[in-house]
Amino acid sequence: MLFIIWLLSEALGIADPTFFPGPIETIQGGWELATDGFQRVTLAEHVFASLRRILIGFGIGVVVGVPVGLAMGLNNTLRAIFDPLIELFRPVPPLAFIPLLILWFGIGETPAVVMLFFAAFFIMVIAARAGVTGVRLSKVHAAYSLGASKQQILRNVILPNALPEIFVGMRVAIGVCWGTLVAAELVGAQTGLGAMIWTARTFFRNELVVFGIIIIGVIGVILDLIMRKAEERFIPWRGRG
Amino acid sequence: MAESAVDGGNVSGGLVDRPAGSRAVPLILGGEAVSSGxxxxGVAGVGAMLALWVVSAQLGIVDPEVLPGPRATAEDFWQLATDGFQRVTLWEHLAMSLMRMALGLGLGGVAGVVAGLAIGSSRTIRSIVQPAFGFFRLVPVLGLLPLIFVRFGPGSMRLVSLLAVTTFFIVAIAVRDHVAGRGPMPGSSADRVDLRTVRQALPATFLALRVAAAVNWNVLVAGELISFQKGLGAMIWTARTFFQYGFVLVAIFALVGVSALVDFALRRLGDWLAG
Amino acid sequence: MSNLSVDHLGMIYELPNGGSVEALKDVSFDLESGRILTLLGPSGCGKTTLLNIIAGFLAPTSGSINLNDAPITGPGQDRGMVFQQGALFEWLNVADNVSFGPRMNGNEGPETDAMVQDLLETVGLGDFGQKAVYELSGGMQQRVALARCLANDPELILMDEPLGALDALTREKMQSLILELWDRTQKTIVLVTHSVEEALFLGDRLFVMAPRPGRIEREYELPFAKLGLTEDPRELKNSPEFTEKREEILSLIWEMEEQIMGHEGA
Incomplete structure (x- = not known):
């Protein structure tokens, strides 16, 4: 419906095209970007650059964050020490660290990837920790009564029990990472969808800006859907314990 | 079954679902407290971190060019607090950010409560709006940030409207679930929604506002960073262009403080209004 | 054989505010092999605490507790546990839930599979082995819990309000199933319930417990569990002997609750 309003506004010339481009102009711009590219970089290259960054940053964040969160969930002392630190830094937008990260790691891929790592890391720590501490005591007791050792309970009860929280954390983290990455690319990158938009803007190519926003939105939705499908596939028992 | 306030989805990411019936604590607000003993x-942990910063700066282990020490940061703070940087003081940046945050939460919150009540209590409205709702709340709001560059509406309000959009979806979904969770309303039409209903929805609303605030700090800082002269995000970026990394640290500390303060204020306000 | 011996058991909880609660005081009893004991009482009477001490999840603050002359020092597979609900592993299917105990002991293979299938048939779930537990109704889930507990062949079965979350009809069927299993396996059972009727029907021994401090107020030896194996449960529960006992215990518990209210009012 929104699309129809948008289409009509262009057809009837209601909106000023220099300020807000219509759908036909946007699609034309998108076609040009996909085939010839803009400033010699094609859409596919921008998308690939963005996806590569998010997959590396998010991936390392999950791989490091989950064990740390599990350890915090299992050990009261660790939890007591690190909870306040996590609480302190969690609310700070990851983007606020980008100047320092550029200073430390230089201009290039590393600052953005490190920033995404931290964004995912905090979310995954909290998720994994909540997954462990949320285990129903009767499940642990039942396992003990069935003759399981501590190690066995850890592997066969606590870990599978924490999986739903971990998956939900991953879904949240990938959303946050995607948005943060685009914002970071706006200010400090040569490639990636954010950078493409920034360049398009400086050349007053508003139709490319709008096209970029749509692509970002679509990829955001696709990433979320992938995570949801993964949840359905790997943890069908979620929320039914 | 009613989706919990934290089910399903996220606007720019940040809400977490839990099965109905269990503690519905949004992930982004952190977990349960550690025992007082x-x-x-915890204090020791934070203290150790600070001590590490102080000692490494004192002993010159870390190059002050790479990470400003506590003394330099304190001096930078003093300069920002009194004279300001580029003729803008820390307080002006803070006030600007807080104002945007308050406007975004206020506008989005009010619209969200109205929409949530309407969707939650009227089946007709729900059937019309639900599909669009489902799609849009998956779009990361930060991804919409470049809309700031596209000129529609007055420029200073664009960032605020983005914040309001984030808030709107989070609050509307929470209120909808709150209303739907109480079973079908007598008469089940929107006109039966009275002040008492609004009052009952207040705890859910304020919990959603706290979640929205946490998400919005991200959007706010990003928005200010890319296109404004004032606000904490703008301060960070200006500081970077002038290689004033102490100011960046001051901004980070300010964000820690102000986000905690807003969270606290929302919690208190919610408790107070709900009686 | 299995002889649970509880001697001057006491349990005091320290509260965070510095106070303490005497959840159990001077509880002593012996339970012979093959008996089914039900524990009944108002909330705070320590019945669940007692069960958790027998299971080994809690250590008593005083007194001793022995199973076959060996002190209980922690949880063990000689004491199986059935909880009210939510203690199944929802990431495993029905058969894997039942085989959990044997698998933790390194027993895997066709023999275990056959035993699991046997147990599932015993509890009436022969065709449900490959189902996910969350696909089952509450009553069926409790059947799985019973089978899982039996898979380790424990000497003593502890049940913490196992039927508390079920609807009335399912509950009656499950009561009969518990009696049937008791008769077939000759296990010793300790069952906590808050239903007077259930405690009377299932217990061939029954303790009515009282709060503040938690203690055994009155003991009964009852014929209904054995009769329930052959007679119609409905008729049995409507028999004069049964209703008389029920009224007696109800008024006993009523008095206790009155006292608590009075105590709190003062």
Whole structure:
């Protein structure tokens, strides 16, 4: 419906095209970007650059964050020490660290990837920790009564029990990472969808800006859907314990 | 079954679902508190971190060019607090950010409560709006940030409207679930929604506002960073262009403080209004 | 054989505010092999605490507790546990839930599979082995819990309000199933319930417990569990002997609750 309003506004010339481009102009711009590219970089290259960054940053964040969160969930002392630190830094937008990260790691891929790592890391720590501490005591007791050792309970009860929280954390983290990455690319990158938009803007190519926003939105939705499908596939028992 | 306030989805990411019936604590607000006896350990942890910063700066282990020490940061703070940087003081940046945050939460919150009540209590409205709702709340709001560059509406309000959009979806979904969770309303039409209903929805609303605030700090800082002269995000970026990394640290500390303050204020306000 | 011996058991909880609660005081009893004991009482009477101490999840603050002359020092597979609900592993299917105990002991293979299938048939779930537990109704889930507990062949079965979350009809069927299993396996059972009727029907021994401090107020030896194996449960529960006992215990518990209210009012 929104699309129809948008289409009509262009057809009837209601909106000023220099300020807000219509759908036909946007699609034309998108076609040009996909085939010839803009400033010699094609859409596919921008998308690939963005996806590569998010997959590396998010991936390392999950791989490091989950064990740390599990350890915090299992050990009261660790939890007591690190909870306040996590609480302190969690609310700070990851983007606020980008100047320092550029200073430390230089201009290039590393600052953005490190920033995404931290964004995912905090979310995954909290998720994994909540997954462990949320285990129903009767499940642990039942396992003990069935003759399981501590190690066995850890592997066969606590870990599978924490999986739903971990998956939900991953879904949240990938959303946050995607948005943060685009914002970071706006200010400090040569490639990636954010950078493409920034360049398009400086050349007053508003139709490319709008096209970029749509692509970002679509990829955001696709990433979320992938995570949801993964949840359905790997943890069908979620929320039914 | 009613989706919990934290089910399903996220606007720019940040809400977490839990099965109905269990503690519905949004992930982004952190977990349950550690027992009071262990507080000391936590204080020790934060203290150790600060001590590491002080000692490494004192002994010159870390190059002050790479990470400004506590003394330099304190001096930078003093300069920002009194004279300001580029003729803008820390307080002006803070006030600007807080104003945007308050406007975004206020506008989005009010619209969200109205929409949530309407969707939650009227089946007709729900059937019309639900599909669009489902799609849009998956779009990361930060991804919409470049809309700031596209000129529609007055420029200073664009960032605020983005914040309001984030808030709107989070609050509307929470209120909808709150209303739907109480079973079908008598008469089940929107006109039966009275002040008492609004009052009952207040705890859910304020919990959603706290979640929205946490998400919005991200959007706010990003928005200010890319296109404004004032606000904490703008301060960070200006500081970077002038290689004033102490100011960046001051901004980070300010964000820690102000986000905690807003969270606290929302919690208190919610408790107070709900009686 | 299995002889649970509880001697001057006491349990005091320290509260965070510095106070303490005497959840159990001077509880002593012996339970012979093959008996089914039900524990009944108002909330705070320590019945669940007692069960958790027998299971080994809690250590008593005083007194001793022995199973076959060996002190209980922690949880063990000689004491199986059935909880009210939510203690199944929802990431495993029905058969894997039942085989959990044997698998933790390194027993895997066709023999275990056959035993699991046997147990599932015993509890009436022969065709449900490959189902996910969350696909089952509450009553069926409790059947799985019973089978899982039996898979380790424990000497003593502890049940913490196992039927508390079920609807009335399912509950009656499950009561009969518990009696049937008791008769077939000759296990010793300790069952906590808050239903007077259930405690009377299932217990061939029954303790009515009282709060503040938690203690055994009155003991009964009852014929209904054995009769329930052959007679119609409905008729049995409507028999004069049964209703008389029920009224007696109800008024006993009523008095206790009155006292608590009075105590709190003062």
């Amino acid at each position: 262990n507080r000391l350990l």
